[in-house]
Amino acid sequence: MPGMNSGINVSDPAVVAAFKAALIHQGLIALLIFALVGLAWITLRVWLPVQAPGIGPAAEPPAAEPPAAAAGEPAWRQVLRIGFGLLWVFDGILQAQPKMAVGLPSQVIEPIAASSPRWVQQVVNWAGTNWSYHPMQAGASAVWIQVGIGIWLLVAARGTLSRLAGLASVGWGLVVWVFGESFGGIFAPGLTWMFGAPGAVLIYAVAGALIALPDRAWYSPWLGRLMTAGTGLFLVGMAVLQAWPGRGFWQGIANGQPGTLASMTNTMAQTPQPGFLSAWVGAFTTFDEAHGFAVNLVVVAALAVTGAAFLSGRPRLIRPVLIGFTVLCLADWVLIEDLGFLGGLGTDPNSMIPYVLLATAGYLAVARAPATATEPAAAQPAPRAGWRERLRVVAAPRTVASAGIRSVVSVGAIGVIVLGAAPMAVAQASPVADTILAESINGPSAPPVDFPAPDFSLTDQHGRAVTLASLRGKVVLLTFLDDTCSVDCPLIAQEFRQAGQLLGADTARVELVAINYNPLDTQVSYIQAFDRQEGLAGVPNWLYLTGTVAQLQPVWRQYAIAPPEILPAGSMIGHGDYAFVIDQAGHMRQELDFDTGPGTQATKSSFAAELTDAARQLLGHS
Amino acid sequence: VRARPAAVLALAAAALLAGCGSAAPAASGPAPEAPPGGAPFLATSLVTGAGTWAVVVMGGSVATEDNFWQLFVRPAGRSTWQLVTPPGTPDNGGLVLAGADAQSLITGFRPSQYLTYTPLIVTRDGGQAWSSAGPLDAALANVPDALAAAPGSGTLLALTTDGTAELAPPGYTSWTTLATQRSLATTPAGGRCGLQDLTAAAFAPQGTPLLGGSCGRPGTTGIFARTGGTWHPAGPAIPAALAGQDITVRRLTQTGQDLAALLTAGAGPAASVLAAWSPDAGGHWTLSPALPLHGAALSSASFGLGAAAVITTANRGEIIAGPGSSWSSLPALPPGTATLAPGPGGAADALTVNHGTLTIWHLAPGAAAWTRVQVIQVPIQYGSSG
Secondary structure, eight states: OOTTTTOTTTTTTHHHHHHHHHHHHHHHHHHHHHHHHHHHHHHHHSSSSSSSSSSSSSSOSSSSSSSHTTTOOHHHHHOOOOHHHHHHHHHHHHHHSTTTTHHHIIIIIHHHHHHSOOOHHHHHHHHHHHHHHHHHHHHHHHHHHHHHHHHHHHHHOSHHHHHHHHHHHHHHHHHIIIISTGGGGSSSSSOGGGGGTTTTHHHHHHHHHHHHSGGGTTTTTTHHHHHHHHHHHHHHHHHHHOTTTTTTSSSSSTTTEHHHHHHHHHHHHHSOOOOHHHHHHHHHHHHHSSSHHHHHHHHHHHHHHHHHHHTTTHHHHHHHHHHHHHHHHHHHHTSTTTTSSSTOOSOOOOOOHHHHHHHHHHHHHSSSSSHHHHHHSSSHHHHHHHOOHHHHHHHHHHHHHHHOHHHHHHHHHHEEEEEHHHHHHHHHHHHSOOOOOHHHOOSSSOOOOOOOOOOOOOOOSSSSSSSSSSGGTTTEEEEEEEEEEEHHHHHHHHHOOOOOOOOTHHHHHHHHEEEOOSSOSSSHHHHHHHHHHTTTOTTTTTEEEOOOOOHHHHHHEEEETTOOOOTTTTOOOOOOEEEEEEOOSSEEEEEEOOOTTOHHHOOOOOHHHHHHHHHHHHHHHH | OOOOHHHHHHHHHTTTOOOSSSSOOOOSSSSSSSOOOOOOGGOOEEEEEEEEEEEEEEEOOOOTTTTTEEEEEEETTOOOEEOOOOSOOOOOTTTEEESSSSSSSEEOOOOTTOOOOOEEESSSTTTSSSSSEESSOOOOOSSSSEEEEEEETTOOEEEEESSEEEOOOTTTTOOEEEHOOOOHHTTTHHHHTTEEEEEEEEEOOOOOEEEEESSSSSSOOEEEETTTTTEEEOOOOGGGTTSOOOOEEEEEEEEETEEEEEEEESSSSGEEEEEEESSSSSSOOOEEEEEEOOOOOEEEEEEOSSSSEEEEETTEEEOOSSSOOOOOEOOOOTTEEEEEEEOOOOOOOEEEEEEEEEEEEEEOOOOSSOOEEEEEOOOTTTTTOO
16 A cells, blocks of 8 residues: 555664654653643642532432432443553553554554545545655554543543543544444455454443443443344344355355455464463464364354343343353354453554453443333423533533542543644645654754765756756755666655755745666666656756766766676666755755655655755755 | 564564665575566576676575676687676666677666666677776666667667667767657658557667567567668568467677567467568568467576577476577476577577576576586675665
8 A cells, every 4th residue: 555654664763763753752641641630730729719519520419310310330341441441541541552653554443444445445545645754753653642542531421521531532532443444344355353353442342332321321221122122133144144055154164265254364363472372372273273163153143142131131141142252252252252451552452352341341331231220201401501501510610629529530631632633634745754764764854064065067868068066055955866776766856856845935045956866778768858847947946967977977986886887687776875955155064864665655755855954954944 | 553574574684785886795695585576577698799697686685786787708719608797887777788899898787776868888899898888877768779880880789678779879978769659650651550659679780779569459560770861661461360469579790681570469378479581671570479378477598599498487498490480498497587598400508597606507408407517606796785
């Protein structure tokens, strides 16, 4: 997929160090946020004595809340809120793994999207490209957003803040489901409950939606029935899908090759993980290859029976199958999904734990609903305050002072989410990739130098004589390009062209210059063809200079670049990749290794940004 | 959700492909994979006054850009081949040859990767020294007769991937459009053929530019000659037995004093191939009997002086001595045969490829088996195109 891959080694030390630095930096800010919120809260409590308990978003609602809510948060909601809160925190911690910043688009998102239709790939590629342009900001943002949502869910047990936490879980869950999981693979072939369909974070989103329900719905008997019926219907559907012939799940081995399930688990067993776990998954693979039909039969039957029990809505039927379903999910999680989060690039523990949480919540909703559902019926709920009125109450200093510790931590968690989201939003608005990508390929920029750049007298693409001296007064970004090179030189040319665009109003003060690096094709016709190829023919401050070999050789020598090597047997000219930054007085100020690396959109943009930064420094901008 | 190991391996492999034109230290090349990929139909041979030339693809996989096309020559009067690939120009996209005069050969380097134009390299001494010409500011078509040189004048005719035929005088820096598939299709000659695309360019020995293509009208041959400023149909009449088949010109080239063409009729299991020779720029043709392909496709087609030889994707070799002759099957081809160089009297050389090794096998007239006569080690620069 174009753009998805930054092309950088996921374990590149420069990138990993930058990612860690970004995390530590933002982590300190997160702590500061909590400290400031806490300090503000304590200060207000000292200055403004709390008048009465029960005022504020986290306190007991006096008259504005229905009596049902007064009975406390129901068990099903606690299971979802705490369970998914912990999962979000865990996922956030996983996002902090060193490989994640660079590896997520190319090694997680792209492979998942690879089997999806083209339109899905395009949607995912858009996000992956944005990520790969700013891997540090995006990676760190994902950490803080998920940790923030998790903490928010964990601490906000009641009230508006709690419901908003559920909505945040829905929102971010859908973002991850679409862009990170390619819609959970629902548009790809081979969809199966056993591998995590329809996507783990979709379950997070469903749970978030349930958490976001208003308090008056908590004890509604219909809610429990709806939850169990929905779960039952889903599981029956998954059973039918699992039983569908021709999808390769009934065969342990087909045509001498492992069946669909064995093939998947075999792949999972090869990822880096503890030996015992790999052995378990490997043993299951062997077992499935030998007894593929039986394994699928058990799964289909278990899903169908569990689904039917949930559809019945009867707690007595659901309770035993829930235990069995939990065992099945745990077995699937360990033996098929291989825990999901190992290997250095796992983003979440996959779908089975969320399924267990959701099913358990459904059971609790029907099992405990009748006892408490009668309570709200006895009393008429008081009219609720309008949202304007409630906001006014929340904003009042006295209300803040009276808020509980949970509310204060919730506000801190929201701050952490904003801390993550804001840099990501700012970074995504920038069309220029982070220069860290270029640095990871060629190392940090060499220390500045200051000596007269060797002069030259060559011919440009229009046949005019050009000397370095004739360019005095302008910053010169200089490189050496082989006009028949099929890889690096076109990429460097694109980076120079992009740098020219990024310079904007400064374009007229900067000259983009290339000198021919090919001792065979020195004709102007070749550099003209190269210019047309790279869209440089009409760029006013672009010069591609050439000359005879006798003219070019001294220039190569004076600039101390490797002489071009004429390789045999159909290979292009062998040469290095360089860029030089020459100031307005004709002094060499920077010598850059300019190996293009993989030449992805992100790295090209990063190199262009490096050139632009260098030119702007000399122009007096920083 | 966790990364797949395959993706990790793919990225690791991509990371190894850095550097421009610098050969990887490993000399052994990639894992065995024979024959190497590429556009195998470009593998061919032709005869000029300097000798017999052959192009084949060698090295490793296309995916890693380790496929390198090589040019060999068997100088006139000699029996051994030499590696004469022009150095310093990337040729992963394929080589296309055009013989100019007795000692001259023009080589077009089909662009690959980020290169989009076609470097041209010329030799005037049988491949010993090369000099740069052109370039053609477009990608040469992926067919063996995408380039043709006019005898005498040296004017070059190039067929590009977008179906344009371009002309340039020697030096090859100033190109003018001779025709496009669309413009030719709208002429009376192109209209009668229902021209679908252009597949070959040639000059007749008399200097007439010709274009070949595939016709949408069954039983019609799409060969057109440019005389008097207009295009005229110049293809052979197809036998009645093949009148219902679509005809495609696969080769169109000059051999000695003749114009030679190779045509395929029909598709799939019914497809067959015909050779044709014309001594007068397409005025009159001598057609060979149809050679059934039995569901296979052509993987290489070569013309010698009069003779023609083809290899099918079923690894079958067939040869025809010239006008008035019939096709005869060659003995089982040596493994890895990339192209044939047909000689007189049914003799032929088979060029077989195994990564960086080219082996020449000779078939004497009337012989029942191939004899290995030469081995050439080619210094493939693995990793230099990544």
